[in-house]
Amino acid sequence: MAELHPRPFIPFMVAAAGIGTFSLMDVAMKDLALSLGTYNAVMWRNCLGALFMGLLFIGTRQEWPPAHILKIHLWRGMVASVMSISFFWSLTKLPFAEAIGLSFIAPVIALYLAAVILGETIGREAIWASLAGLGGVVIIMAGRLSGQYTNGHLWGAAAVLFSAVVFAYNLILARKQAQVAGPIEIAFFQNLFVAATLSFAAPWFLQPIGAAHAPLIGGAAILSIISLLLLSWAYARAEAQILIPVEYTAFVWAALFGWLFFAEPVTMPVLLGTVLIVSGSLIAARAKPEPVNQVEIAAV
Template sequence: MRNEAGYAPIALVVLAVALLSAMDAGMKVQTALLPVLQAVWLRYAAATLILAPMFLVRPQRLTRQTLRANLVRGVVVAATALSFFYAISVLPLALVVAVAFVAPFFIALLGRLMLGEPIQPRVAIGIQIGFVGVLVIFGGELRVGIDPDQILGFVAAVAGAFGYALVAVMIRKQAASDRAITMVLLQTATAGVVLTVPAVAVWQPPSQTSYMLALAVGVFGAFGQLAIAAGFSRAPAAKLATIEYTSFIWATLFGLVLFSEIPKLETVAGAAIIVAACLIALRPSRVPLAGRATARAPRTADTREEE
């Protein structure tokens, strides 16, 4: 597994978070028009149609191990998507994103358990400070009261966060043998296949707006997943986990523009804490001269760049 010292993995995950946040906003609109199962199926169907030609330009030989690993992850992706998109259909977007901020904890823990990656003290501190920001935001939402019927939405949001973390760590593990486009296409297509029968059972005739939304979220989701796969294949999961906190900034922006959701004072304060946590966790360490020379050495076969 690669462990790049530069900012490329960070930039890729920042881009991914922005694209996936746009997808979340589009899906919140879509789930108001169609059943959640149908909306999620349309998202994966559109993304598969976008990703397939990209894969065929330079196809990878699909071994049994590649198919097995990516198909398993595709099932996890389908369950994760259903959980998260159900949550945003019954709860405010910013609130669901705040709950989903437990994902970095899961990512760091799963990275340690599944990949044996150490959790650097600075990263651990950044995650803890970021979680304080989440608690501040969450407290502001609790202050206005929550409908008991929305409890299931919170459970779904937490489940979605765990599933997202599991997928991210599985991607990093599989990146040793598969390219990003291969992983994303297979998991996306698998999720679509898994959800086909349930989606047909609740199918409603989509409007032109729904088809346009499906295309938009398909584009955002496809390229967002490509960016997240490329990022997590290049650096330890715990190092990149804290970047997930920036999605709240995007959720606040989309919530204000699309849903007239005005951020509370606690929301602004929590976002400031989260940004501080990101800066702490991602502050580059001083690299010895020998380390810099090693980092600039030509890549070997074991450190070749995946597409």
């Protein structure tokens, strides 16, 4: 099990890189979900991800994990399946930046779940970081939301909020999982078990993909793997309360990618909110790590 890094800024920056990579993958997945349907986009991405990581898992001669760790991988894969389907479906109903903004309720929930589930002490810096980040999201969303929704928009917003609650729990699982497994192992089994979980619906929803979609699906799988490796490394070396606020930087990437790929303008509320989000993340990065109360992982 990896020890806490003496300089939290290092795992913080690694996690930030992982968030940026994951945000780019979200762009690819929105395009795929619109053209293939959400189920097929998520299913095929994880199938390719499991193949790629399986080759890496074997090539690096990773040891097969014991049963109690496999149980953690399986449980997180099931949780991630629900989270992925609901979030990527919401992207087909909402603008990219708006969906990302609504999802920012997750780090706030996860911050306090870390205290309940992991036994972490919620420091003053983490609370201020969360308030700053949430304040930035409020400013940005106030400038983006018109208050006029179609039924599709309402269902999309509901799907984002549901996925955010599941994602908050997923963040806590990520910390617990990273304490007992390496990044390659985590990335392999997550892709494998998400695909395995979704396979139960394959007789009704799975469709073959054409050559035109294969490169984008492969790219999304690779981006997802890179992000998962970076985040797994970071969560093994820093407390969840330090890394959770870095999730807010996803809106910085969303504003950039929304402008590049979806022609969404970068407005003044976006700029002001981004300043608060980054400020909150920097506050969290400067927080000093405190001892973590270890929990019995096999009980998950």
